Amino acid sequence: MASIAAIIPADRARIAATVVSVLIGVALIGLAWGRVVDEMALLKPASVLAAVEAGIPVTAAEISGAARAAQAAEDGPVGARASRIAGQLHMAAAARLGGTATLAGLAEYDRAAAQFASALADAPADRFAWWWLVSSRWNSAQHLAAAQAWRAAALSGLFDPELMFARVEGALALWPYLDISARQALGAQLVVHWQWGPDGLAELLARFGAGDVLREALTGRPDIAEDLGRRMAGRR
Secondary structure (H helix, E strand, O other): OHHHHHHHHHHHHHHHHHHHHHHHHHHHHHHHHHHHHHHHHOHHHHHHHHHHHOOOOOOHHHHHHHHHHHHHOOOOOOHHHHHHHHHHHHHHHHHHOOHHHOHHHHHHHHHHHHHHHHHHHHOOOOHHHHHHHHHHHHHOOOHHHHHHHHHHHHHOOOOOOOOHHHHHHHHHHHHHHOOHHHHHHHHHHHHHHHHHOHHHHHHHHHHHOOHHHHHHHOOOOHHHHHHHHHHHHOOO
16 A cells, blocks of 8 residues: 555646646747737738739728738737837838828828837837838838937947948938937948949048048047048049
C-alpha cells in the first residue's frame, strides 16, 4: 500500500502538468488565431492602399471605408500596423479632397497625424510611422509640429537607406523651423549620407540651393562641407 500511496501524488502532479500545458496551448492558439483574424481584417485596407500608391483609380468612399476597416483592427495584435495603414489612407483621402485648400482635406491630414501618433505609441521605433507623421504635419502646414516630428524621426535611426534622402529633403524644407538639436541631428545625417553616397547627396543639396544650410549643419566637419560644396558647384 505504501508504494501505491507514493505513486498517487506523482500521478496527480503529472496530470496537473498536462492540464497546465493544454491550457497554455489553448491560450497560445487563441492568441495566434486572433492575429490571423486581424491580419485578414487588414487585407482590404492594405489592398486599397496598394492601389492608391500604384495610381489605380480608387473612389473616395473606398478609401474612407478602408481607413475605417484598418482602425477597427487597432486594438488587436497588429494595432501599430493597422494605425499606420489607416493614417496613410487618410493622407490619400486628404489629397483627393484638395489638401490644405479645403477644410475637409485639412481634417483628413489631422486624422492621419492622429493615426501615426497612435502607431508610434504602440511601436515607437517604427521609422516609417515617424516619417509619415512628419509628412502629415507638413502637409497640414503645422510646420513646428513637423519639425519636432522630424527630429524624432532622425533619432529613430541614423543610417536608413530607404528614408535617408527623404529625411534630408524634409529637413531642408523645414530648416527655418528646426531647433538647434534638430539641426545638429541633420548634420549627423549628412555625415553618414556623405560617407554612403556623396554625389547623390550633393545633387539633392544643389537642387535646394542649400549651401548656407550645409555650412551651418556641418560646422564641426568643414572638410565634408567643402567636399559637398565642390560637388554641388558642378551641378548648378
